[in-house]
Amino acid sequence: MELSLLTRLVVLDLSSFHFPGTPSLQLENPNLVTFLRNLPGVIELYLDGVNISASGNEWCQSISSSVPNLKVLSLSNCYLSGPMDVSLQKLRFLSxxxxxxxxxxxxxxxxxxxxxxxxxLILSSSNLNGAFPEKIFQVPTLQTLDLENNRFIDGSLPEFPKNSNLQKLVLSGTNFSSRLPDSMGNLTKLSRMEIAGCNFSGMIPSSMANLTQLAYVDMRSNVFTGPIPSFQMSKNLSYIDLSHNNLAGGIGCPGVINNTWPKLQIIDLALNNFSGDLPPNCFLRWKAMQVDMGTAQPDLNHLGFEFLMLNHFYYQDTVTVTMKGLGMELVKILTVFTSVDFSCNEGLCGSPLNTRCSNSSTPPSSNKSDSVSRTVFDWKFIYTGLGFGMGAGFVVGPLVFWKKLSHWCDEHIERFVRMILPTLGFLFPCCNDVKDEADDNVDEVSSDEDYDEMEDQAFQGSIRISTLEQGWK
Structure with a gap:
């Protein structure tokens, strides 16, 4: 059956999913104008992934002239080019x-x-450029604005009205800059905010602490300074990433008092300038990091991911915990996808981090242990020396001071050696022979000494005589 015969068709969905190695659906014959001409009743048109390959004037005029009552227009990844033609304004029912x-x-x-x-309004990854019109932010009915991954588009956030219905704001990967307005607190319905990789600066408005519906915050890789707001009213907060900024000050823990973050699963505050003591009770209050497998998905609405836009799949069997520079240990993290990262904040200290705070009154334990071990080491050497000295004294002392015992040992040792050495071909003189020889040597030495003394006396006499002879001359 040809689609052109379905004149009462209201919803047309030809969205295709591109798999590697398979060709995408391509609209050539008929072209877009011919294809939609006989379908004036269509109010929802989904052609995502269909290769239309049309210029801005062509596809804008074809759609605006063929389906004037269109409410939903979804043409992502259709190989469309710009610029967008003003003829789209004819579609006054577009939502x-x-x-x-x-x-x-x-x-x-x-x-x-x-x-x-x-x-x-979803215009992500579309190679947009120029300044983004601030008035679009202020459209009272706007709920989702996605400009992600358009590096050449720039702008700043305007003042938001109190009746704003904005729920999802995605500006990651753009060139938006300036400060966040204090009127961010007027976005009472905001649940998802992604402004990572932009050039926002200044302090994060404290008014954001009152956003009750906020669940997902990604503000990494900007130039934010000052402290972080407490987000004390954000009871649905499950993801917060403020890494790669210049934030400073202490890290409070509103969940300790009011239990305001029971659904928190991922927190990343790395690469900032935070300092002070980390409240250890924070980690005990984050219940979503401690649930069991049976209660992970239904009770706490854990983070999942979409696969081919068909269904939600959840991390229930594996756990990923990011520690990086500062070590931390959570007692129980089961069956959910969680991450805790406080790395590269040199000023942070206290439990459960490995770094202790400098204001601790307890002296370092390492010095005490070193001194104790050093003392024990010295006494071991002393005890060893005393033991050897006393043992040697008991053995050698009697031999030195007891003459009879000394002679008795000499006789028995001589008798034993005299029996052994001759069998080996050696001669062993007895102690008496050695003694007689020693006496002879002593006599010879004494006679030599007497002769030398006589020569010295004769030499001295000759000196005196010669002196007298010289005196008489």
Whole structure:
């Protein structure tokens, strides 16, 4: 059956999923105009992944002229080019627009403000450039704004009205800059905020602490300074990443008092300038990191991921804990995807980190242990020396001072040696022979000494005589 015969068709979904090695659906014959001409009743059009390959004027005019009552337009990854034509303004009932993953290569037109029913505007990864119109942020019906991964688009956040319905704000990978306005506190319905990899600076507004619906915060890789807000009213907070900034001060733990973060699963505060003591009770209050497998998904709505946009899959069998520079140990983290990272904050200290605070009154234990071990080491040497000395004294002392015992030992040792050495071909003189020879040597030495003394006396006499003879001359 041809689709052109379905004149009463309301929803048309030809979205395709691209698998490696399989060709994508391509719209060539008929072209987009012919394809939609006989379907004027379509209000929801999903052609994601279909290769349309049309320029801005072509696809904008084809859609606006063929399906004037369109409410949902989803053409992501359709090989579309820009710029977007003003003819899209004819689609005055549009509420959801998804043109992500195309090559629009143009600024975002300001006529999107004219869509009074606009709830979702998704223009991610579309090679957009130029300044983003601030008035689009202030569309009262807007709930989702996704400009992710458009590095050449820039701008700043305006003042948000109190009646804002914005729930999802994604600006990661853009060139947005300036400070966050204090009116961020007016986004009472905001649940997801992703502004990673931008150029935002200044302090994070304290008014964000009152955002009760906030569940996912990714503000990493900016230039934020000052302390972090407490987010004490964000009871649904499950993910917070403030890493790679210049934040400073202490890290409070609102969950200790009010138990405001029971669903927190991932927290990353690495590469900042935080200091002070980490409240150890924080980790005991984060219940979502301690649940069992049976209660992981239904009770705490744990983080999952979408696979082919078909269903949610959850990490229930494996655990990933990121520690990096500062060591930390959580007692019980089971069956959920969790991460805790306080690394590269040199000023942080206290349990459960390995770094102790400098204001601790307890002296370092290492010095005490070293001195004790050193003392024990010295006494061991002393005891050993005393033992050997006393043993040697008991053995050698009697031999030295007891003459009879000395002669008795000499006789028995001589008798034993005289029996052994002749069998080996050696001669052993007895002690008496050695003694007689020693006496002879002593006599010879004494006679020599007497002769030398006589010569010295004769030499002295001759000196005296010669002196007298010289005196008489």
């Amino acid at each position: 959801e627009i998804n043109l992500g993953s195309n090559n629009l290569s143009a600024p975002v037109p300001e006529f999107f403000v004219n869509f009074r029913n606009l709830t979702a």
